[in-house]
Amino acid sequence: MNNKIVPFLPELLRHLFKKPATVKYPFEKEALPEGFRGNVVCDAAKCIGCMICVNDCPAEAIDIIRVSETEKKFKMILHNDRCIHCAQCVDSCPTKAYHMDAEYETAAFSRHDLKIEYK
Amino acid sequence: MAILKPILYILVYPGLIFLMVYSTFCEWFDRKLYARMQNRIGPLHTGRSGILQPVADIIKLFAKEDIVPEKADKHMFSALPVFALAIICTTALYLPLWHYSEAPTFISFPGDLIVVAYLLTLPTLIYFLAGWHSNNYFSAIGGVRVLTMLFGYEIPLLLALLSPAVLADSWRILEIARFFQDKPLLMLVNLIGFFIAVIALQAKLERVPFDIPHAETEIVGGQLTEYSGKKLAFFRLLGDIEMVVGAGLIAAVFMGGFPGGLLPGLAWFVLKTLFIIFLLAAMRAATSRIRIDQMINFSWRWLAPLAVLQLFIVIIIKGMVS
Amino acid sequence: MEFKVSLGPQHPALHEALSLRMTLEGEIIRDADLKLGYSHRGIEKLAEERTFTQNIYLTERICGICSHSHTTCFVQGVEQLMELIPARRGLYIRTLIAELERVHSHLLWLGVAGQEAGFESFFMYTWRDREVVMDILDWITGNRVHYAMNTFGGVRRDIDELQKKKILDSLDLLTKRTEYYLSIGANEPTFVNRLAGVGKLSREDAIALCAVGPTLRASGVPMDVRKDDPYAVYNEIPFEVCTADSCDVLGRTVVRVKELIQSYKMIEFLLKNLPDGPFKVKAPRKVKPNEVYSRYEAPRGENVHYIKSNGSDKPERLKVRAPTLANYPATIKMLKNGFIADIPLIFAAIDPCICCAERLVQLDNPGSGESKVLSFSQLRTMANDHYKKVNLMKKEAVWPF
Numbered sequence: 001m002n003n004k005i006v007p008f009l010p011e012l013l014r015h016l017f018k019k020p021a022t023v024k025y026p027f028e029k030e031a032l033p034e035g036f037r038g039n040v041v042c043d044a045a046k047c048i049g050c051m052i053c054v055n056d057c058p059a060e061a062i063d064i065i066r067v068s069e070t071e072k073k074f075k076m077i078l079h080n081d082r083c084i085h086c087a088q089c090v091d092s093c094p095t096k097a098y099h100m101d102a103e104y105e106t107a108a109f110s111r112h113d114l115k116i117e118y119k
Numbered sequence: 120m121a122i123l124k125p126i127l128y129i130l131v132y133p134g135l136i137f138l139m140v141y142s143t144f145c146e147w148f149d150r151k152l153y154a155r156m157q158n159r160i161g162p163l164h165t166g167r168s169g170i171l172q173p174v175a176d177i178i179k180l181f182a183k184e185d186i187v188p189e190k191a192d193k194h195m196f197s198a199l200p201v202f203a204l205a206i207i208c209t210t211a212l213y214l215p216l217w218h219y220s221e222a223p224t225f226i227s228f229p230g231d232l233i234v235v236a237y238l239l240t241l242p243t244l245i246y247f248l249a250g251w252h253s254n255n256y257f258s259a260i261g262g263v264r265v266l267t268m269l270f271g272y273e274i275p276l277l278l279a280l281l282s283p284a285v286l287a288d289s290w291r292i293l294e295i296a297r298f299f300q301d302k303p304l305l306m307l308v309n310l311i312g313f314f315i316a317v318i319a320l321q322a323k324l325e326r327v328p329f330d331i332p333h334a335e336t337e338i339v340g341g342q343l344t345e346y347s348g349k350k351l352a353f354f355r356l357l358g359d360i361e362m363v364v365g366a367g368l369i370a371a372v373f374m375g376g377f378p379g380g381l382l383p384g385l386a387w388f389v390l391k392t393l394f395i396i397f398l399l400a401a402m403r404a405a406t407s408r409i410r411i412d413q414m415i416n417f418s419w420r421w422l423a424p425l426a427v428l429q430l431f432i433v434i435i436i437k438g439m440v441s
Numbered sequence: 442m443e444f445k446v447s448l449g450p451q452h453p454a455l456h457e458a459l460s461l462r463m464t465l466e467g468e469i470i471r472d473a474d475l476k477l478g479y480s481h482r483g484i485e486k487l488a489e490e491r492t493f494t495q496n497i498y499l500t501e502r503i504c505g506i507c508s509h510s511h512t513t514c515f516v517q518g519v520e521q522l523m524e525l526i527p528a529r530r531g532l533y534i535r536t537l538i539a540e541l542e543r544v545h546s547h548l549l550w551l552g553v554a555g556q557e558a559g560f561e562s563f564f565m566y567t568w569r570d571r572e573v574v575m576d577i578l579d580w581i582t583g584n585r586v587h588y589a590m591n592t593f594g595g596v597r598r599d600i601d602e603l604q605k606k607k608i609l610d611s612l613d614l615l616t617k618r619t620e621y622y623l624s625i626g627a628n629e630p631t632f633v634n635r636l637a638g639v640g641k642l643s644r645e646d647a648i649a650l651c652a653v654g655p656t657l658r659a660s661g662v663p664m665d666v667r668k669d670d671p672y673a674v675y676n677e678i679p680f681e682v683c684t685a686d687s688c689d690v691l692g693r694t695v696v697r698v699k700e701l702i703q704s705y706k707m708i709e710f711l712l713k714n715l716p717d718g719p720f721k722v723k724a725p726r727k728v729k730p731n732e733v734y735s736r737y738e739a740p741r742g743e744n745v746h747y748i749k750s751n752g753s754d755k756p757e758r759l760k761v762r763a764p765t766l767a768n769y770p771a772t773i774k775m776l777k778n779g780f781i782a783d784i785p786l787i788f789a790a791i792d793p794c795i796c797c798a799e800r801l802v803q804l805d806n807p808g809s810g811e812s813k814v815l816s817f818s819q820l821r822t823m824a825n826d827h828y829k830k831v832n833l834m835k836k837e838a839v840w841p842f
Contacts, residue, residue, distance in 0.1 A: 006629075008405045008406075008629060012401065012562060015158050016152070016156060018158065020154075021158045021572075022160045024160075033579050033583070035581075035583040035598065036579070036584075037583040037589075056495065057495070058491065058494075058495040084498060084502075084587075086589045087583070088589075091592070091597060157561070157565040157566070158566070159565065327559055327561070328631050331782075404562045406632075407631045407632045408560070408631070409634060409635065410780065410783075413634055
């Protein structure tokens with residue numbers, strides 16, 4: 001029916017009795033999908049020090065530092081204030097040392113609190 | 120001591136404190152309905168279910184810095200909000216909020232319908248002056264649009280308010296209300312006039328589809344662009360109280376007033392004004408803003424002839440009844 | 442009496458900062474001029490300092506709504522420079538994300554048109570249904586905006602059967618709601634009166650002023666990069682180019698809604714005919730010296746990237762021409778002799794994405810108030826002289842605070 005006088009009104013009145021579409025964050029939270037790109041997590045035991053992740057990161061958010069003179073052991077410092085959560089490091093690493101977790105509430109008061117070290 | 124009673128009525132009920140409390144409640148009701156119709160929640164966290172949100176908004180505005188533009192006329196700029204609030208509170212005193220069958224209400228005299236209609240045009244004039252004295256091109260455009268809209272909706276509003284008065288044979292709001300309480304079926308005669316009055320009230324309150332003067336996305340704030348802090352709080356309160364007064368006037372003239380004394384009268388007042396505010400909120404949600412030339416076109420092509428038609432119907436029915 | 446007024450740079454009608462200098466007479470606009478540059482970020486210079494892989498993410502952040510279009514345009518161009526043929530399944534998924542982005546962008550635009558006209562309920566409803574598309578994109582790519590799906594040689598992730606089924610189910614809901622919004626938009630008298638007859642751009646003017654996208658197609662010109670110069674897999678999908686004849690804002694609305702319905706059909710075709718096989722191939726790091734001109738049909742019009750490489754792993758030059766930049770001269774023409782009340786709608790009708798369009802076009806000499814045009818080599822000399830004085834070695838630079 002081509003209703004030319006306030007055609008929107010029946011839909012609006014019907015919605016008075018329906019549940020609102022708003023999610024009351026932070027009291028209710030929605031479920032995250034599986035492939036969600038949260039924070040970067042590194043397994044430093046698998047690192048071979050090739051530095052591909054340092055070169056490929058668009059935001060220069062990764063530092064790889066050698067911890068021992070004799071063995072090939074490395075630690076990784078993640079600058080989470082610069083990270084753009086693109087997961088390019090996950091794709092580039094040849095030994096699959098990186099994966100993404102599901103953390104998104106990582107606000108802090110100072111950007112220096114956001115440096116994470118993985119040994 | 121006899122002077123104490125009227126002062127109490129002016130300050131508490133049906134005067135300032137009652138008006139301010141009730142108008143913030145009405146604003147909450149309007150915002151909650153508007154939000155629910157759009158599938159949202161509306162005000163939620165201030166007070167139970169957000170009922171203190173309008174109060175919180177006004178308190179926040181009082182705490183903000185009050186800036187007067189350099190080249191604007193300082194005295195007029197600051198005095199206008201106070202005048203407007205005073206005028207609208209005076210208008211509220213004429214609503215027949217409680218009356219016993221013998222003694223009349225707080226103030227009532229023959230012809231007070233005309234006085235109320237006149238007093239209701241004054242805030243519109245003050246909006247124009249507020250825009251004019253702000254020394255800002257956008258405010259001036261907003262002020263001019265307010266007056267142009269006044270030419271459109273004022274005649275249909277007056278004609279629509281006239282019809283029940285003609286049917287009830289009196290210019291006194293109290294007697295019109297009493298007439299319709301005695302003969303409730305005659306309220307249906309004024310149906311067209313009721314809808315015209317509600318549409319014209321929406322235009323007077325400058326809400327969608329008629330919020331052309333302070334159209335947010337076009338001229339920033341229209342006539343209220345330069346106002347901030349306490350002055351803006353007064354203008355917001357003015358908008359709320361104008362809604363209550365307008366709704367109360369339409370309820371008194373078209374829907375049979377608020378009979379029964381102090382407490383039943385208050386209950387009837389709340390019920391009937393909330394019904395009219397429901398109609399206003401539905402109109403606000405279902406339409407979009409129109410342009411100023413389209414608005415004038417609409418009022419003179421549809422609203423004014425329908426109001427005249429309503430007057431004819433009333434005259435014919437009156438001839439048949441008496 | 443004529444007034445000179447400036448709309449912006451901050452204004453509730455504009456979503457980004459843009460200065461519109463107008464000469465007004467009452468409510469009618471006699472003359473208009475646009476001043477850009479308030480959101481300039483120096484992306485073209487930044488692109489020269491980063492490798493090709495890092496540049497995928499830089500070009501993605503040119504815009505939030507049309508982020509996939511910039512990425513795909515860049516990746517397509519570089520794949521041509523590398524002489525690399527991407528995987529078929531990867532191309533299909535890339536096209537799928539492109540069409541999903543078109544859907545979410547057009548639904549967003551419908552809401553914005555409603556809000557500019559004052560029709561807030563329409564705005565709330567279209568954005569509520571846009572959440573369906575955002576959730577789909579979140580499922581497939583891991584993020585609601587800035588999908589980061591593209592890489593040289595294909596895409597980074599695959600789509601499994603469960604995700605396919607979910608997308609097909611929500612397509613039914615979206616089709617039903619889009620048809621409902623078309624019926625509301627076409628029948629609500631207050632809304633139609635704001636859109637009809639506003640912002641007229643005749644067919645000859647549209648072609649002469651180089652308008653692109655729905656702005657051009659609403660004036661009856663059937664130009665669409667997906668049909669004229671097919672990229673990705675557009676030469677295999679059946680679809681029609683949507684045009685309208687009314688040359689005004691109502692025509693642009695109708696074109697966008699028709700494109701939405703076409704996109705739903707395209708997404709269904711892509712999902713049902715997804716080929717098997719790998720979704721990416723390995724890409725080299727260094728690129729031979731060459732130059733390429735890559736085109737893409739973004740939701741707003743034709744997006745163009747010009748990339749020049751010099752044999753290393755960083756580009757020599759990247760130039761971006763966003764569709765909104767091409768629509769600005771047409772907007773100025775539409776604004777003349779219109780009402781003030783129509784400005785937000787005319788602006789919204791070209792679907793402005795001002796941060797996409799912030800590229801250097803003309804340089805002012807701030808002191809004298811004159812303006813002049815510098816050639817590219819003069820600009821380069823000026824920039825190099827300036828940067829010689831500042832130490833910009835990447836690893837030693839001190840990050841702000």
